[in-house]
Amino acid sequence: GNSVTQMEGPVTLSEEAFLTINCTYTATGYPSLFWYVQYPGEGLQLLLKATKADDKGSNKGFEATYRKETTSFHLEKGSVQVSDSAVYFCALSTFKLGGKLIFGQGTELSVKP
Amino acid sequence: DTGVSQNPRHKITKRGQNVTFRCDPISEHNRLYWYRQTLGQGPEFLTYFQNEAQLEKSRLLSDRFSAERPKGSFSTLEIQRTEQGDSAMYLCASSPKVGDIVNYGYTFGSGTRLTVV
Numbered sequence: 001g002n003s004v005t006q007m008e009g010p011v012t013l014s015e016e017a018f019l020t021i022n023c024t025y026t027a028t029g030y031p032s033l034f035w036y037v038q039y040p041g042e043g044l045q046l047l048l049k050a051t052k053a054d055d056k057g058s059n060k061g062f063e064a065t066y067r068k069e070t071t072s073f074h075l076e077k078g079s080v081q082v083s084d085s086a087v088y089f090c091a092l093s094t095f096k097l098g099g100k101l102i103f104g105q106g107t108e109l110s111v112k113p
Numbered sequence: 114d115t116g117v118s119q120n121p122r123h124k125i126t127k128r129g130q131n132v133t134f135r136c137d138p139i140s141e142h143n144r145l146y147w148y149r150q151t152l153g154q155g156p157e158f159l160t161y162f163q164n165e166a167q168l169e170k171s172r173l174l175s176d177r178f179s180a181e182r183p184k185g186s187f188s189t190l191e192i193q194r195t196e197q198g199d200s201a202m203y204l205c206a207s208s209p210k211v212g213d214i215v216n217y218g219y220t221f222g223s224g225t226r227l228t229v230v
Contacts, residue, residue: 032218036218042223043204043223044156044204046217046218049218051216089156093214093215094215098211099215100146103157105154106153106154106155
């Protein structure tokens, strides 16, 4: 089947610390992988994506590399800011899913000044 | 392009009442998706439309739930005889076609937060 597993939160970091949020997946077929971010009280915003193995998605200083051999898509940022405090969701989609996204449970990030 | 719009943003209702939410997708997007997000969880798929046709419904969508997209533009999600377990954020998303979703993801609205008391 199709599923996404993320590391449990909350993750609490000091400003300028390095961030890693782990994401692994299982998929029937060849998935595209996404990271979405949800700020308090808001909907989900697409943060970055990768559609094939070894692709690196990047946006706003965040990066994630599609690793087919380890079925992973870990999110990283070299220096987090207080404004990065949010919930981060890893997700996958395939053509067979008809456009549905399968989400992980989310990882809450809290960055302290 | 004004994005995906959802109304209302918040709804508080008493148990047993009916509620209806509205989603206005990005214009000319023929695919529209509904998701439900409970506290501390990722969004879960409920149903989707291609134009006015409802093509798939999740097992999560009990017979108290009904969704429509009468003219292939806006969509409504109605919950009858609400229960406390229906309290959640209801999210809507739209996209032109499946290929765009797989390649680019899709755009979500800000959601409707339902609280059943």
